[in-house]
Amino acid sequence: MSKTILYGFNGSTYVRTTRIVMRRKGVEYDQVPVDVLEGEPKQPEHLERHPFGKVPVLDIDGHRIRETDAIVRYIEATRDGPTAMPEDAWDRARMDEIISLIHGYGYDALVGAAFYHLMPGFIGDPDEAQHHKTVETAKTFMRLVGEIRGDDPWLAGDSVSLADYYLAPLVFYIGLTPHRHEFLEAGGLSEWWSSISDDPDFAATEPDMG
Numbered sequence: 001m002s003k004t005i006l007y008g009f010n011g012s013t014y015v016r017t018t019r020i021v022m023r024r025k026g027v028e029y030d031q032v033p034v035d036v037l038e039g040e041p042k043q044p045e046h047l048e049r050h051p052f053g054k055v056p057v058l059d060i061d062g063h064r065i066r067e068t069d070a071i072v073r074y075i076e077a078t079r080d081g082p083t084a085m086p087e088d089a090w091d092r093a094r095m096d097e098i099i100s101l102i103h104g105y106g107y108d109a110l111v112g113a114a115f116y117h118l119m120p121g122f123i124g125d126p127d128e129a130q131h132h133k134t135v136e137t138a139k140t141f142m143r144l145v146g147e148i149r150g151d152d153p154w155l156a157g158d159s160v161s162l163a164d165y166y167l168a169p170l171v172f173y174i175g176l177t178p179h180r181h182e183f184l185e186a187g188g189l190s191e192w193w194s195s196i197s198d199d200p201d202f203a204a205t206e207p208d209m210g
Helices: 013-025 069-078 089-118 127-150 161-172 178-188 190-197 200-204
Strands: 005-007 030-033 059-061 063-066
Touching: 005 013, 005 178, 013 069, 013 161, 013 200, 059 069, 063 069, 069 161, 089 127, 127 178, 161 178, 161 190, 161 200, 178 190, 190 200
Parallel strands: 005 030
Antiparallel strands: 005 059, 059 063
């Protein structure tokens, strides 16, 4: 059987989402670091794996899968273990909606707001006005997530789902900045953050911040 190999570095939120799901499912794999901060995804070696220079990429079961959505859903479909896919159609729709919103709006806003404080050069050294705009977009996103969640304990129902595992790695970085409380309060997500922080698979994949 061919080896399972994950290409990507642990600081990537999308790589972390993949690692969480693989850990929950008990998937054994080797990891080849591909450091975004060092520009490694744009090097020829990785461009052969993903011509748009993105991570993660997963080699599994003799296949190569690019993009987190495809990777985690393949693992969910092919491996035993606890599922992060809601059975209820409404809950699954909410999960999909939140993930789509993260891809379209939340990722850029939350990373932009966090890295303004943590690593401004990585996002082009935005000025204060641009940062303020990014913060407002991020809070709008968090409010919408809170609205979709409603009164449920998790983002899309009574059980943890992929939506939680996509958002939590982003909120981890926000938690290292002065925006932590205002963003969580904007979406009414403080209790959710406490719950997901105690999730063993999320906790076990925390990146080493040096």
